[in-house]
Amino acid sequence: MKHEVNSKEVVFLTALHWVTVSPFLLAILIPIIYKYTKRIHTGWFVLPLPLILFIFLISNLPDISNGDVMHYSMPWVPSLGINFDVYLDGLSMLFALLITGIGTLVILYSIYYLSKNSEKLNQFYVYILMFMGAMLGVVMSDNLIVLYVFWEVTSVSSSLLISYWYQREKSIQGALKSMYITVFGGLSMLGGFSLIYVMAGSFSIREIIANVDLVTTSSLFVPAMLLILLGAFTKSAQFPFHIWLPDAMEAPTPVSAYLHSATMVKAGIYLIARLTPVFGGSPEWFWIVSVAGLVTLLWGSVSAVRQKDLKSILAFSTISQLGLIVTLLGIGSAAIYFDGVPDELYYTAIMAAVFHLINHATFKGSLFMTAGIIDHETGTRDIRKLGGLMTIMPITFTISLVGLLSMAGIPPFNGFLSKELFFTGTLNVMNYEMIDLSTWGIIFPVVAVIASIFTFLYCAILFFKTFTGKFKPENYDVKVHEAPVGMLISPAILGALVIIFGLFPNILSYTIIHPVMTSILPNITEQIEVNFSLWHGFNTELFMTFIVIAVGALLYVLMKKWSQTQFYLNERDPFNNLYDHGYNGLIKGSQAITRVQMTGLLRDYFVYMYTFIILLAGYTMFRSDAFAVDTVNVSEISPYMWALSVVFILATLAVPFINNRITVIVVVGVIGFMMALFFVQFRATDLALTQLLIESVQVVLFMLVFMHLPKLKKEVFKPGFSLVNMGISIAVGAFVTIMALSAFAMGSEAGFDTIAEYFIANSKELAGGYNIVNVVLVDFRGLDTLLEILVLAIAALGVVSLIKLRFTGREDV
Amino acid sequence: MEILISIIIGVLFTVGTYMLLMRSLLRVVIGTMFLSHGAHLLLLTMAGLQRGGPPLLGFDAEAYADPLPQAMVLTAIVISFGVTSLILVLAYRTYKVHKTDDLNQLRGSKDE
Amino acid sequence: MKQLKTNNVMLHTLVRIVSFVVLAFSIYLFFAGHNNPGGGFIGGLMTAAAFVLLYLSFNMKTLKKALPFNFDLLIGGGLLIAFLTGVTSMLFGFPFLTQFFEYVQIPFMGEVELTTALPFDLGVYLVVLGAALTIILTIAEDDK
Known part of the structure; x- marks a missing residue:
């Protein structure tokens, strides 16, 4: 249903370009604003920008819903085929809306979360704006190299935000870890992009998709795919690269809510979705993406149960939910593999992925914000100390309850809908006509159910340990009370969206989800039907939900028993040891090499x-x-x-x-x-x-x-x-x-033939000189000579400064 | 003659390298000089030697020696003068400050 | 360098003459450069050699009297001249460092070739002279 493409080559920045550039410009102004307006919280000056961008994007949404695509090109390094192309289709639109929408709420929240008296607000907002601009750049640029540049800027700004409280040792470690892992992935992704350029001869994603045959038939197909997936997996915290995300929780909670649950960690998902038309048709893609997602889903949900820190639970929960979305994208890519069979069997998974992406942003955003409120008002995030907050913080309690029920997959909230769709997607795998899927395919729904049980379990732990039980004032250093209204606005809005999307899911179906699916599955768009309903009748999915709730509840009741096992007491992710060993080994190794080699x-x-x-x-x-x-x-x-x-x-x-x-x-x-x-x-x-x-x-x-x-x-x-x-x-x-x-x-x-022939023949005619050597020096190769006397001059000045300039104080030359 | 000069170049490089590896700073400086001598001869030799007269058009000859390597070597000579002077003065200052020209004693502390 | 206390009349007389011959010859070499062996590099080096000779046989004071200015200026001035020669051709729409030449009749001197390469070579001459003198005399002055 692609109607027309608003494609135009422009010299100046268009409105769409400004969406990406404006956060950077505001970031430059922030230090000045901060310096002269100490009495007003800097956040108030930042807040209008994402709001304006959000409204601007929403105003363009009807066009996108109709299947239009906006595209503006501006040459950057045209000789290398690198243009600053902005491209807005359904997929980009969804992410851009998330970035600006959640961004607005997070900044509003941060105004109350971060005190204007004791925090370095200028730095915080500069980093946040830098991230916002870069993230918009990632989702809106059509050129892979531009995308890469913005991608790395998000990694850098994320690291800076994690180490925002840089006096803490753990913040710095977390920042370094995230930096190492995501930049490592980013670099390999750059390698993958280069391979794509070798195959398709273009950095433009649209052109690559248009010439997808060049890529699929190339022998570089699998290496390029692996390299790019490495970038996507590190960014989206997929197993076993997920270990940086829990450590990133050292960042202030607004950052965790924004970067590390709603937007940045979804950049990898964006990339997978964006490149599904390129790689999606291959079995390798199907297996790698869906299995990586499945393992992450399981690992994340099981690990989350072991955590005692509110934000750690949410971090592992985010990992597991990201795994869920990745699994769905992997399963759904089969829709391209079975070209020309536009069957609901295949594209349901993609639909579920897109829907869950939106839902996750809403409920996880609100949950992070409420966790931040609890931390802010009580001074602790440890579930062993918390308890009985239901009556003391009633509004926070209500919002959390909505979010947790949605995450656990209980009707009538939006999480239930996407979880049902997820089950449908995994069940469909068994009916795929691929090799051996009738037997191996059973793994998908089984793992889905197990992971969902654990998801239910940690939701229950979060809820009961925090809000029920006995309130013990001796556990807190401060007097506990409900948060100020300003802090509650943002999570409340997200909580409201959880309910609205749960009750009226179809307001999303053709406005945004259908255009997104058009972007991911360009070849079978006409027949896609997007329709959600709460009640499907008594089918397998509902039965699976019953199992999840029953087993999950049973496990929670039995928690006293298993909470004494090593499984629960030892909460550290074993993969951290691998990282630590590797990191220490690297340092020791380079020191050893240096000792041997640098003898002085x-x-x-x-x-x-x-x-x-x-x-x-x-x-x-x-x-x-x-x-x-x-x-x-x-x-x-x-x-x-x-x-x-x-x-x-x-x-x-x-x-x-x-x-x-x-x-x-x-x-x-x-x-x-x-x-x-x-x-x-x-x-x-x-x-x-x-x-x-x-x-x-x-x-x-x-x-x-x-x-x-x-x-x-x-x-x-x-x-x-x-x-x-x-x-x-x-x-x-x-x-x-x-x-x-x-x-x-x-x-x-x-x-x-020596080039000297030219000099000999032309010395007299062109330069009027008989001494060819001299003519070469002063005429034909005059620039060389000019630079050479420059070198001589520098050498002379070096001698003068060595002799005449003496260092004051201790001389150590 | 090219073969003879090639051997001379080899000798220059051998001696230059050997002196670079010695302990006295001054010998290191002389070593760099020998290396530049060798490089100059190398540039000229690769183009062939003694083909025709000197590259002066006023000089009536059938053919002229290749002027390009000559021009390159001319600049190279002047530059190597500049570089040698700089290294020499560096050695001089090093001696003035540290009172030794022995590279074994000039190596930094272990922690560097 | 330690100053020679003895009165070397022979040496001084000779060096006075020789250094001026060398200087004159160096100027000749510089101008001859475009058509015969010579040019900015060689001229500059030979001029420097003449001054070094003066320094060796007399002393720093005498040399400073003969050259009452800072040699650093020669380097800067030379670089500037060479660079401006290049820029000039740009003013007329030619690429940087395009050189021109013309044969003109000058009274009493007959036909003379004038080239823009000459000011460029002058720049080279001045830089080489300045650099060589700066290097030698800076070390010579450093008696501390």
Whole structure:
């Protein structure tokens, strides 16, 4: 149902560009605003921006719902095919709405959460705005490289926000961990994008999808897919890269609600959804994505049960829900695999994924905010200390209840609807006509049910441990009371949405979900029906829900028994040990290498470099069989030359063994003058003159310096050193000789025309000079000469500053 | 002659490298000088030697020696003068400050 | 360097003459450069050699009297001249550092070739001279 594409190439930023750019501009202004308006909370100045963007996007929603697509292109690095293209279709629209919508609520919430007196608000809002702009850039750019740049900016701003309270050791560790993992993924993703460019010849996602055959038939298909999935999985905290997300909970709660549950961690999901049209048709994609999601789903939900910290439970819950969405996207990709069979069997999963994405943002956002309220008002997030808050914080309690019921999948809230759809999707897998799916397919619904049981269980733990039971005032340092109204607005709005989407899910179906599915499954769009209802009759899905509720409730009742086991007491995720070992190993390893290699001795560094150069260059020459000696085309050697050469070689060989300073200078000077004689023999008059003069000046220089320096000593080496030095020196000499011989022989053999012919022919006509060398210097290659005298000038200034400028205080040169 | 010069280049590089690996700073400086000598000869040799007269059009000859390597080497000579001077002065200052020119004694502390 | 206390009349007389011959020759080499061996590099180096000779046989004071300005200025000035030569061609719409030449008749001197390469070479000359002198004389002055 794609009608027309508003595609236009523009030179200036369009309104759509401004959506991405404006947060960055405001971020620049924030420090100034903060400085001059200390009395007003900086958040009030930030709040209008996401609100305006949200309204702007909503006003464009009807067009998107009709299947229109907005696309504006602005050249950035056109020579490399990199354009700042903004592209707004259903999928981008959904994410952009989430980013701006949740962003508005989070900023409103943060105004009450962060005190304007004690917090560094300027930094906080700069980072948040940076993130917002980057995230909008990720979801709205059509160009993969631009997407990558924004992607990394989200990683950086996320790290900065996690380490916002940088005085805490744990904040810094969490920030580093998230940085390492997501940037590692980002880099491999960049590799994947490059491979895509190699295959499809374009960085534009639209063009790649249009030429998808180029990608699917290429041998680079699987490597590119794996690399890109690595990026998506690290960002979306998929197993086993999920370990950074719980540690990211050190960030202030508004950040956790915004970045680490609603938006940034969904960037990976966005990428998977966005590239489903490219990779979706392959069995590899189906298996990797759905199995990774399934494992994450299970692991996250089981781990969440073990946590004692409110935000940790929510973090693992987020991991598991992200896994759920990824699973659904993986299962749904089969719709492309079975091309031309537009069957509900296949696309239900995608529908469930999109729907759950929206639902998760609403209920998890509100839950994070209420957790933040509890933390803010009681001073603790430990469920072993909390209890009985139902009567003290009634509004917070109500909002949490709605969110938790939705997360547990209980009707009539939106979580129930998407969970039912999720069950349908997993059940459908058994009917897929793929290899062995009739037997292996059973795993999908079974895991889904087990994970849902644990989901129900941790929801129950969250609820009962926090709000019921006996209130113990001695557990808190502060007097506990209900939060201020301003703090409750945002979670209340999200809670209301949970109910509205639960009762009237079809307001979403054709406004946003259908356009999103059009983006994910471009080939089978016409027949997709999007319809949700609370009641499906007594079917398998309902039966599964009953099992979930029954077993989950039973497990909660039995909690006293299993809470004494190691499973519950040892809450740390075992994969953290893997990370810790790897991290420490890396540091120890690099320290060990540094200790061995960085001896502080010039000689050792030279030995490394020379050995490496000889091996590398020698190997290259050996491989390309570049050895040759030309004995035919050589010019004759006069007796005079023989004599000169013998003296030259003897003088050179003597230099290392002379221990008298004056003698060394004289011999070195003589060698220099003999160089001038060589140049005369080579018909290079200018060179001979230059060498002669340089040598004269240099001898004076040496004399001046040597007067101040100590006498030369006979060098005594450690045994073995001398031999190594000798060996390396001879190897270098031999290598250079062979290279010179081969270069000469190959050059005359290949019969290249030297570019010198041009200079010889044109020196007189074009430059009016007879001395070709000089003409080359001042005319043909004038720029080289200009830069060369610049180097000389720098060297002279270096000498002056070394001699004339003295460091004050302790001199440590 | 190219073969002879190639061997001379090899000798220059051998001695230059050997001196770079020695302990006295001054010998290291001289080593760099030898390396630049060797590099200059290498550039000229690769283009072939003694083909025709000097590259002066006023000089009546059938062919002229390749002017391009000559121009390159000319700049290289001047630059290596600048670089050698800089290293020499660096060595000089190092000695003035640390009272030694022995590289074994000049290595930093272990923690660096 | 320690100053020679003895009165070297022979040396001084000779160096006075020789250094001026060398200076004159260096100027010749500089101008001859476009058509014969020579040019900015060689001219500059030879001029520097003449001054170094002066310094060696007399002392710093005498040299400063002969050259009563800072050598750093030579480097900067030379770079500027060479750069401006390049920029000038840009003013007329040619690429940076395009050089021109013309044969003109000048009274008493006959036909003379004038090229824009000459000011560029002058820049090279000044930088080389300045750099060589700066390097040598900075070290020479450092008696601390």
